[in-house]
Amino acid sequence: MRVNPSLTARLRIGFLVLFALLLIVSLLGVGRLFQIRVNYEDDITRYFQLELQSERLRSGFILEQAAARPATAHQKPSQGELDAAAASFTNAAGEARKLTENDTELTQKLNRLVISQTAWRKAVAQPLIHEEVPPARVESKLTSAVTNSGEALASGTSAARAAAREDARTETRNTTILVAAGLGGALLAALILFSGLINSMRAPLGRLVEGARRLAGGDLRTRVEVGGPVEIASLGRAFNEMANSLERDARERDRVEQMKDDFVLTVSHELRTPVTVVKGFAEMLTAQRKGLNSRQYEAAEVIAESAGQLQKMINDLLDLARSDAGKLRIEPEITAVRPLAQRIGRQMRPHFEGKEQQFTVSVEKDLPDIEADAGRIGQVLANLLTNANKYSPEGSQVRLAATQVGDEVEFAVSDNGPGLDEEQLEHVFDRFWRADSSESQSVGGTGLGLAIAKSLVELHGGAISANSSPGEGATFRFVLPIAKDGRPKRKEPSSRTKAGAAS
Numbered sequence: 043m044r045v046n047p048s049l050t051a052r053l054r055i056g057f058l059v060l061f062a063l064l065l066i067v068s069l070l071g072v073g074r075l076f077q078i079r080v081n082y083e084d085d086i087t088r089y090f091q092l093e094l095q096s097e098r099l100r101s102g103f104i105l106e107q108a109a110a111r112p113a114t115a116h117q118k119p120s121q122g123e124l125d126a127a128a129a130s131f132t133n134a135a136g137e138a139r140k141l142t143e144n145d146t147e148l149t150q151k152l153n154r155l156v157i158s159q160t161a162w163r164k165a166v167a168q169p170l171i172h173e174e175v176p177p178a179r180v181e182s183k184l185t186s187a188v189t190n191s192g193e194a195l196a197s198g199t200s201a202a203r204a205a206a207r208e209d210a211r212t213e214t215r216n217t218t219i220l221v222a223a224g225l226g227g228a229l230l231a232a233l234i235l236f237s238g239l240i241n242s243m244r245a246p247l248g249r250l251v252e253g254a255r256r257l258a259g260g261d262l263r264t265r266v267e268v269g270g271p272v273e274i275a276s277l278g279r280a281f282n283e284m285a286n287s288l289e290r291d292a293r294e295r296d297r298v299e300q301m302k303d304d305f306v307l308t309v310s311h312e313l314r315t316p317v318t319v320v321k322g323f324a325e326m327l328t329a330q331r332k333g334l335n336s337r338q339y340e341a342a343e344v345i346a347e348s349a350g351q352l353q354k355m356i357n358d359l360l361d362l363a364r365s366d367a368g369k370l371r372i373e374p375e376i377t378a379v380r381p382l383a384q385r386i387g388r389q390m391r392p393h394f395e396g397k398e399q400q401f402t403v404s405v406e407k408d409l410p411d412i413e414a415d416a417g418r419i420g421q422v423l424a425n426l427l428t429n430a431n432k433y434s435p436e437g438s439q440v441r442l443a444a445t446q447v448g449d450e451v452e453f454a455v456s457d458n459g460p461g462l463d464e465e466q467l468e469h470v471f472d473r474f475w476r477a478d479s480s481e482s483q484s485v486g487g488t489g490l491g492l493a494i495a496k497s498l499v500e501l502h503g504g505a506i507s508a509n510s511s512p513g514e515g516a517t518f519r520f521v522l523p524i525a526k527d528g529r530p531k532r533k534e535p536s537s538r539t540k541a542g543a544a545s
């Protein structure tokens with residue numbers, strides 16, 4: 043079984059290990075330093091006492107010398123004083139031996155002193171007590187042997203004390219370096235531990251961020267590899283569940299959308315024939331005015347007009363449903379702009395005259411041809427001009443202009459009517475959207491005209507936009523690529539409209 047501790051457990055373990063390491067290193071370091079200090083103090087005391095005993099040995103020897111050879115001539119050498127001095131020497135030597143136990147060098151020096159002292163006593167002091175004067179050479183040699191051994195012990199002791207101090211210093215320094223290295227090592231271990239912890243989270247978190255970005259970008263098939271500490275693994279699982287449910291919802295939405303499109307397509311299609319029949323009969327009736335009384339004629343006219351509106355709405359719905367299904371077809375061919383603009387201008391002029399609006403059509407000289415389905419682009423222009431006519435008041439000015447902009451031809455329909463504010467402009471190409479202004483509400487409409495215009499322009503590889511300042515009128519522009527040698531220089535249309543164009 044793979045152990046995967048949680049983030050909190052990992053942090054706890056990390057801190058515990060770090061704490062234990064620091065504690066062990068600190069305790070060992072402090073213990074060692076304490077031990078060095080105690081040892082040093084013991085050594086210093088011992089050497090101090092040894093120096094004391096050396097002094098006692100030296101004074102013992104001086105007393106022995108004084109006993110064997112008194113300072114004044116009327117004093118006699120005393121066996122008793124010599125014994126007392128010798129006893130004091132031996133006692134001091136015994137004390138000193140205890141102190142040099144662990145130091146062979148000092149023990150040897152002490153032994154040498156004791157031996158030379160014993161030799162001196164035997165060969166110099168004892169003969170003098172018995173009033174026999176030893177040979178001067180022997181006395182001088184043995185006396186300086188004792189003195190030299192005494193000095194060697196004293197200097198050896200002070201050297202040992204200095205060495206003990208130096209040792210203590212060196213050991214303290216080494217221990218301090220070791221403790222510092224230990225603490226540094228513990229901190230390094232902690233650093234490695236924590237960076238390992240961070241690394242264990244970084245990769246799965248990175249995957250989650252990347253996944254969230256792709257999901258937000260619309261790729262609903264995005265799933266992340268679950269991993270890392272328990273919390274992040276749960277986050278990964280939750281992310282995948284969310285992506286599953288989003289994908290399920292999207293699939294369901296697409297299905298419903300498809301059903302709706304199919305429904306609209308079928309119903310519009312089925313309605314078209316009866317409505318055409320009704321319109322046809324109504325128009326036939328209005329054409330036979332003589333056979334009808336005025337009420338019958340009026341009724342026939344209303345039926346024909348309503349059937350006409352219904353027919354337009356059904357056609358618009360059919361166009362949109364086909365566009366959604368990728369079945370809206372256009373038949374582009376090389377088209378001259380001027381005749382197209384003039385034809386639509388001619389068709390629309392009566393409407394403008396009916397509202398006493400000033401309508402102008404201006405087409406730039408030598409405008410290149412476009413590759414377009416003239417019927418469909420005519421439909422777009424008629425939609426835009428109908429809107430300008432409908433929503434602008436009597437006496438307004440409406441202009442249709444065609445100019446070359448770069449390697450495209452731009453069509454612009456502008457009016458000086460009520461215009462649209464910024465928020466309305468955002469929705470103007472939405473389906474079924476109509477401004478809730480009095481101008482819009484007072485005239486009929488379905489809110490489909492501009493949505494269809496957008497679909498058709500995009501299907502041609504062009505783009506449409508609207509500009510307006512409220513109260514100062516509106517301008518709707520769309521651009522289409524210029525046809526070159528019978529072949530258009532086309533932009534890439536969006537995938538859906540492209541599919542429609544191809545089928």
Ligand code: ADP
Nearest residue numbers: 429430433476477482487488489490491492516
């Ligand atoms: P319809 O005209 O059938 O309502 P459209 O899609 O053609 O549908 O237009 C959508 C809405 O945009 C209109 O209802 C109107 O509120 C607004 N609109 C369109 N053209 C103009 C214009 N030239 N001036 C002011 N408002 C306009």
